[in-house]
Amino acid sequence: MPSAELLSEAQRLMTICNACRYCEGYCAVFPAMELRTKFDAEDTVYLANLCHNCRGCYYACQYAPPHEFGVNVPQTLSALRLDSYRDFAWPHVLAGLFRRNGLALGLISLASLGLIVALVLGWQDASVVFSSHTGPGAFYEVIPYRLMVVPALVLSGLIVLALGIGLARFWRAIGGRWRELADLPALARGGWDALRLTYLGGGGHGCNYPDAGFSQHRKWLHHLTFYGFGLDLLATSTAAVYHHVFAWEAPYPYTSLPVVLGTVGGLGLLVGPAGLLWLKWRSDPLPAAESVWGMDVGFLVLLFLTSLSGLVLLAARETAAMGSLLVIHLGFVAGLFITFPYGKFVHAVYRYAALVRYAQEGKEHPDSLPGTGAA
Numbered sequence: 001m002p003s004a005e006l007l008s009e010a011q012r013l014m015t016i017c018n019a020c021r022y023c024e025g026y027c028a029v030f031p032a033m034e035l036r037t038k039f040d041a042e043d044t045v046y047l048a049n050l051c052h053n054c055r056g057c058y059y060a061c062q063y064a065p066p067h068e069f070g071v072n073v074p075q076t077l078s079a080l081r082l083d084s085y086r087d088f089a090w091p092h093v094l095a096g097l098f099r100r101n102g103l104a105l106g107l108i109s110l111a112s113l114g115l116i117v118a119l120v121l122g123w124q125d126a127s128v129v130f131s132s133h134t135g136p137g138a139f140y141e142v143i144p145y146r147l148m149v150v151p152a153l154v155l156s157g158l159i160v161l162a163l164g165i166g167l168a169r170f171w172r173a174i175g176g177r178w179r180e181l182a183d184l185p186a187l188a189r190g191g192w193d194a195l196r197l198t199y200l201g202g203g204g205h206g207c208n209y210p211d212a213g214f215s216q217h218r219k220w221l222h223h224l225t226f227y228g229f230g231l232d233l234l235a236t237s238t239a240a241v242y243h244h245v246f247a248w249e250a251p252y253p254y255t256s257l258p259v260v261l262g263t264v265g266g267l268g269l270l271v272g273p274a275g276l277l278w279l280k281w282r283s284d285p286l287p288a289a290e291s292v293w294g295m296d297v298g299f300l301v302l303l304f305l306t307s308l309s310g311l312v313l314l315a316a317r318e319t320a321a322m323g324s325l326l327v328i329h330l331g332f333v334a335g336l337f338i339t340f341p342y343g344k345f346v347h348a349v350y351r352y353a354a355l356v357r358y359a360q361e362g363k364e365h366p367d368s369l370p371g372t373g374a375a
């Protein structure tokens with residue numbers, strides 16, 4: 001649960017905002033807040049994870065610093081979100097990775113890369129790694145298929161377990177009941193709002209990021225990142241079908257479905273994180289908690305390097321550099337996936353759950369939360 005100091009600040013702000021209500025049309029946070037008269041730890045965690053840090057309420061607020069009330073809703077909610085990521089992490093002993101998250105991500109990625117290099121060089125003669133391989137099965141001449149797939153499957157299972165336990169803890173903490181997880185209209189409505197980034201659009205004008213001006217840049221760069229990642233996952237799944245159903249071995253032709261999907265997704269995952277890093281560099285630091293900076297930057301850098309290494313591997317796969325590029329790319333992929341439950345990625349899971357909860361509250365209070373009922 002949040003620290004007493006943070007909880008007290010969130011309660012103070014929500015009490016002021018609940019009296020003011022100027023921002024009630026900006027996002028889901030304010031209508032959900034107005035349903036409440038008191039704010040306990042569970043409420044603040046829920047509201048914090050509904051916030052998209054669009055910053056509209058900060059720049060519109062007549063009580064924002066330097067006013068003596070010092071109302072800074074996005075800053076307090078971003079600090080609360082980070083606290084919630086720590087609180088619901090599983091196993092809890094790894095929650096400390098959220099403290100200096102950028103450094104943790106960097107060290108875990110380097111360790112992953114080192115482990116893969118050691119495994120490959122322990123398994124193969126170095127000359128195999130540094131010589132040219134072409135045609136079907138070329139990748140597996142450098143790293144045998146089982147050595148590549150079995151650890152990936154074990155890792156994926158652990159990641160899904162950690163994210164699932166975190167989600168269950170979060171859901172219970174915000175007052176959700178298990179049977180409500182089967183509420184299909186609310187799941188669909190939450191999914192629709194998450195996929196469209198409904199609350200990052202500023203009602204059509206855009207969010208106030210990186211500065212007080214309205215801009216859609218952050219929303220579109222987030223879309224490029226999210227859908228680029230989705231296309232890369234689809235490419236990997238398609239390649240698995242090619243391998244197991246049709247017995248076609250990678251690398252596949254440049255015009256094949258896995259390569260086209262992976263290339264388009266990879267470009268999205270290159271431009272999106274690079275653009276978001278550029279915006280973050282220029283952004284006003286006041287409406288965000290200082291403690292989230294390393295986590296945000298570390299995650300974007302890791303996404304960018306994973307995509308870049310994949311695209312360079314694609315371009316150079318018929319040269320003698322293929323083996324070392326494959327090892328480097330898998331090192332970044334492993335670092336990214338290992339840190340999914342202990343970094344910025346968890347915001348996707350908790351925000352979606354908060355949006356589902358919001359849709360459920362909308363069905364109970366259709367007059368207070370219009371447009372949130374049936375999907």
Ligand code: SF4
Nearest residue numbers: 017020021022023061
């Ligand atoms: S952020 Fe400021 S303007 Fe908006 S509701 Fe709160 S007190 Fe009012």
Ligand code: SF4
Nearest residue numbers: 027051052054055057
């Ligand atoms: S920063 Fe944006 S999403 Fe967050 S509470 Fe303010 S208006 Fe809502």
